[in-house]
Amino acid sequence: MVDESLVRKVAGIARLSLSDEEVKTFTRQFDDIISWFNEISEIDTKGVEPSFHPLKTENVFRDDVVKPCLTQEESLVNTSHKEGGFFKGPRAV
Amino acid sequence: MIASDFVRDVKAGKIKLEKFYSDFFNDLRKLDKSYDCFINICEEDAFKQLENLPKGKLYGLPVSVKDAICTKGIPTTGGSKMLESYKPTFDATVIKRIKASGGVIVGKTCMDEFGLGGFSTNCAFKIPKNPNDVNRVTGGSSGGAGVVTRALDSPHIGIAESTGGSITCPAAFCGVYGLTPTYGRVSRYGLLDYASSLDKIGVMAKSVSDISLMISVIAGLDSNDLTSRPEPVPDYSKSVSVKGMTIGVPKEYFGEGVSKDVSDSVWRSIKKLESQGVSVKEVSLKMTKHSLPAYYLVAMSEVSTNLAKLCGMRYGLELPLNKDDGFNEYFSRVRALGFGPEAKRRIILGTYARMSGYRSQYYLQAMKVRTLIINDFKRALKGVDALVAPSMPVVAPRFDEVSKLTPLENYKMDVLTVAPNLAGVPHLSVPCGEVRGLPVGLQLIGDYLEEKKLLDLGGAL
Numbered sequence: 001m002v003d004e005s006l007v008r009k010v011a012g013i014a015r016l017s018l019s020d021e022e023v024k025t026f027t028r029q030f031d032d033i034i035s036w037f038n039e040i041s042e043i044d045t046k047g048v049e050p051s052f053h054p055l056k057t058e059n060v061f062r063d064d065v066v067k068p069c070l071t072q073e074e075s076l077v078n079t080s081h082k083e084g085g086f087f088k089g090p091r092a093v
Numbered sequence: 094m095i096a097s098d099f100v101r102d103v104k105a106g107k108i109k110l111e112k113f114y115s116d117f118f119n120d121l122r123k124l125d126k127s128y129d130c131f132i133n134i135c136e137e138d139a140f141k142q143l144e145n146l147p148k149g150k151l152y153g154l155p156v157s158v159k160d161a162i163c164t165k166g167i168p169t170t171g172g173s174k175m176l177e178s179y180k181p182t183f184d185a186t187v188i189k190r191i192k193a194s195g196g197v198i199v200g201k202t203c204m205d206e207f208g209l210g211g212f213s214t215n216c217a218f219k220i221p222k223n224p225n226d227v228n229r230v231t232g233g234s235s236g237g238a239g240v241v242t243r244a245l246d247s248p249h250i251g252i253a254e255s256t257g258g259s260i261t262c263p264a265a266f267c268g269v270y271g272l273t274p275t276y277g278r279v280s281r282y283g284l285l286d287y288a289s290s291l292d293k294i295g296v297m298a299k300s301v302s303d304i305s306l307m308i309s310v311i312a313g314l315d316s317n318d319l320t321s322r323p324e325p326v327p328d329y330s331k332s333v334s335v336k337g338m339t340i341g342v343p344k345e346y347f348g349e350g351v352s353k354d355v356s357d358s359v360w361r362s363i364k365k366l367e368s369q370g371v372s373v374k375e376v377s378l379k380m381t382k383h384s385l386p387a388y389y390l391v392a393m394s395e396v397s398t399n400l401a402k403l404c405g406m407r408y409g410l411e412l413p414l415n416k417d418d419g420f421n422e423y424f425s426r427v428r429a430l431g432f433g434p435e436a437k438r439r440i441i442l443g444t445y446a447r448m449s450g451y452r453s454q455y456y457l458q459a460m461k462v463r464t465l466i467i468n469d470f471k472r473a474l475k476g477v478d479a480l481v482a483p484s485m486p487v488v489a490p491r492f493d494e495v496s497k498l499t500p501l502e503n504y505k506m507d508v509l510t511v512a513p514n515l516a517g518v519p520h521l522s523v524p525c526g527e528v529r530g531l532p533v534g535l536q537l538i539g540d541y542l543e544e545k546k547l548l549d550l551g552g553a554l
Contacts (some may be wrong), residue, residue, distance in 0.1 A: 007441065014397060014444040015404065015421060016437055017429040026438060032501045033389075033442060037455060040386050040462055050460030051467055053290050053320065054276045054517025055541060060319045074182040078408035089406055090414050090423035 002030040096154050096303045097330075099248035100195075103153035110143055110153045114197075117155060117247055121199060128227070129219035130240035132160045134200040135167050142197050149194035150310055155249045156191055157241045160201040161208060162252060162294065163283040164188055171285040172204040172234075174217045175431035176409045185283020186318065187252060187294055187311045194310045199249075202237025206433045207400065208256050208287040210234050211506050212495050213263065215435045223266060225531055229489040232266030235297065239263030239271075242297045250307045251297035256287045257388055258510025260295045264522035265484035265534025270551065271297045272304045275542050276517030277322040279308075280315030288395035289320075291388075291514055301552040304521070305329035308544060327545055335553045336370035338478040338546070340537075345381040346482035346509055354528040359483045359535045362525040362554050366481075369553055376473040376480065380466045381512060387466065388511035389504055390446050390459035397443025400436065404428060438500060463515050470516045474540045479550055483509055484522040484534035513538045521547040523554050 007027050011018050018026070072085055081088040102108045118136045125131045139155075146152065163169050163181035165188075170176045188198065205215040213221050213236025221236040223229040224244035231239050235253035240263075242251045253260045255273040264271025272295050279294045286292060296307045312326045342363065347356045367373055405411045405427030412427055432440070446455035473480060486509060495503075513520045518538055525535045535554075537547045 006445075010441050010445045010448070011437075012425075013448070014440050015401075015424040015428055016432070016440060017425040018437070022434070022437070025434075026441065029438065029500050030442065032499065033504075034445075036501060037386050037390055037446070040383060040390070040458055041454060043383055043458075043462055043465070045458060045461035045465070048461045048464050050457055051464040052460060054463075054467060054515070055322070057277075057320055060316075062316065070182060075407075077182060078179055079406065079411060081406060081411060081414060087407055088414070090418045090420050091416070092420065 002027055002034055094248050095300050096248050096250055096306050100152050100154055124244055128222045128224055128240045130203055130221045130237040131200045132170055132203055132218055133168055138167055139197050139199050147193055147195045151194040151196035154196050155199045156196040157200050157202050158198055158252045159204055159235050159238050159254050161254050161285045171207045172216050173206045175403050179408050186280035186315045190311050202241060205234035206436055208234040208259055209435045209439055211262055214495055217433055223489050228491050230495055232263035234259040236263050238297045239267035242269040243267040250303050253297045254294050256291045257392055257514045258507045261484045261510050261522040261536055264297055266489035268524045268532030269297055269299055270304050271522040273520050274544055275519045277320045279311050280318040280321045282315055282317035286399040288392040301548050305548050324542055329545055329548060332552050333549050335550055339372040341374050341376035341473055341477035341480045343376050343378040343480055343482055345378050351483055351486040355483045355533050358526040358533040362535055363481055378469050378473055380469040383462055384466055384512035385508055387459045387462040388515050390455050393439045393443035394446050394456045397440045400440055466512055467516045470518055478546050480538040482536055484536045488528050488531040519544045521551045523551045
């Protein structure tokens with residue numbers, strides 16, 4: 001059973017502020033969706049390996065040499081929150 | 094005119110690109126006015142590209158790009174307010190390859206926010222309209238690409254992207270060809286991620302020949318995408334006779350919920366292949382009914398982590414930094430403002446499915462079900478060259494019909510497309526007739542890296 005406190009808790013973990021109205025709507029909608037998700041618990045997967053990718057992937061290595069990448073200027077061009085060549089974030093402490 | 098003929102004529106000097114493109118952009122703006130298919134039309138950048146165009150396979154050809162793919166200096170929004178102001182400082186690998194072959198990027202097409210939708214009605218900017226009937230949806234999430242491909246008279250190829258059916262659905266609803274390649278066949282570098290283990294960049298076009306041309310340009314290993322496939326790219330252009338091939342018809346794809354008109358159209362095409370010497374055999378994909386919840390669990394889990402990077406720092410939507418705000422308060426406010434309701438819904442559900450205490454029950458179990466779905470396809474594809482099924486269970490619905498659906502009913506529309514996407518097998522949607530003036534699509538589903546067979550079969554229809 002999904003209730004409003006669960007929706008608020010998970011939204012908090014996901015760093016999303018929700019309005020009271022959003023909480024109400026999502027609570028109603030999630031009940032349906034999560035009982036639908038529960039259907040997959042009935043499938044027998046004993047001894048089945050999970051597929052994190054559809055095809056087998058292998059580690060790819062390259063020599064540890066410096067390659068060109070974005071310049072500091074390019075990296076900072078899409079934000080106004082910067083100072084002295086660094087990104088500027090909200091207060092940390 | 095097919096794209097390769099156009100390129101040949103441009104190279105021969107029979108078509109002058111300056112003149113061609115001044116008419117072209119007039120048509121494109123008209124098209125956009127009628128159907129709301131572009132987030133950005135890049136006329137200025139296109140003319141800049143013409144000044145120094147490599148004489149490659151796509152020389153002079155107009156290419157539209159789903160707005161989920163990064164284009165240097167051209168806004169790339171992902172259909173979201175979160176990235177309204179974002180101008181990438183680099184080109185995605187596919188864009189680099191298209192430009193190096195002489196393709197001209199003409200615009201960025203409309204889409205559901207970050208690909209989260211099946212109808213292209215979950216758009217932060219414009220909602221595209223179906224050119225066959227403007228009261229109907231285009232399908233999603235690559236809706237804009239479907240519209241442009243269908244409605245533009247001029248030669249053109251569209252670059253689209255699929256996570257759970259976002260190429261097949263608009264291809265079927267708009268009436269064009271749409272290839273979703275094998276997972277990893279085309280580099281994802283520079284794609285705004287939705288679900289990294291599911292995302293595939295692909296092609297929408299008016300003919301199989303156009304699809305073959307474009308996939309031969311964009312496919313292949315890329316050191317910037319560690320999941321891209323190392324196998325050599327075959328020659329897709331030489332078509333082979335389909336005589337002697339075998340196709341499998343999965344009975345579960347013609348079951349409950351699939352409209353009779355749609356399955357009749359698909360069967361007429363199957364008969365057409367049969368008359369050309371193709372054998373037909375019934376097969377079974379037993380996991381079909383389980384594929385929807387498994388897909389949504391995987392997709393939502395992955396999108397909730399991929400969208401975590403959008404938080405008002407480095408790029409994208411930002412707010413003033415208040416003195417009293419900590420990281421969490423600031424991030425939460427930006428994300429509340431920037432994401433639409435479907436993005437929020439999937440972020441919360443995906444976070445829930447990955448939470449400690451629920452992870453094995455939902456996320457891990459879905460990944461195991463995915464293994465069973467992959468095995469299902471391997472079994473069904475044994476001894477056949479491809480599977481044939483309807484692309485979508487119905488023809489394009491009206492906007493008022495879509496607006497009445499609950500989120501869960503909405504997700505269930507993807508019943509025929511999520512399984513091949515979860516398995517990562519290639520599939521091609523092919524127009525196969527009309528029902529009351531609306532296009533129907535069938536999908537050919539093949540084994541890993543067997544795009545060529547799909548193109549041969551699609552070309553025979």
